[in-house]
Amino acid sequence: MRHDGAWTERGISDAMVELATHAALACAPPSKAAHCEVTVVLTDDAEIRDLNRTWRGKDEPTNVLSFPSGDMPDAAGAFDDDTQDGAPVLLGDIVIALETTAAEAAEKAIPLSDHVSHLVVHGALHLLGFDHLDDTEAEQMEDLERQALASLGIADPYADDAPIRDGNAGLAEIA
Structure with missing residues (x-):
């Protein structure tokens, strides 16, 4: 969902997000x-600021917020049996703000x-139940992020030569 047309002007396609x-x-x-079904909302700083405040x-404003739907997997990665009736599992929403993200x-x-x-x-990893509240969790989540990004041909954002190396600096969410 695009709440701000500037995303398209900046070359962010639905296919890339998918x-x-x-x-x-x-x-x-x-x-x-x-x-699984995930909704990604591409918006602006004003809307994400309202969500962050609420x-x-x-x-x-912040760059990203995740809103789980309640159908999160358990510690073993399984969903309740009643979510397996053929309908997609609704994981939740990911909301990203253009101005903050572009500045970063x-x-x-x-x-x-x-x-x-x-x-x-x-954001998707948060919807799947991952978090970074302690060093062990943060390391596991960062490793998964690296794997996912590498599969897309994107450089490791946590590498020593990355311009910013503060764990999850600037990454905010609701988990």
């Missing part, structure tokens, strides 16, 4: 085969499309 989502799901698939109590990409000297792909992967 590939990034599939890459995340391929690196961390649920243990039971399930058709849901996280932070009155500022420029600061890191990386293509906007690469940074958007990273944020989509990051």
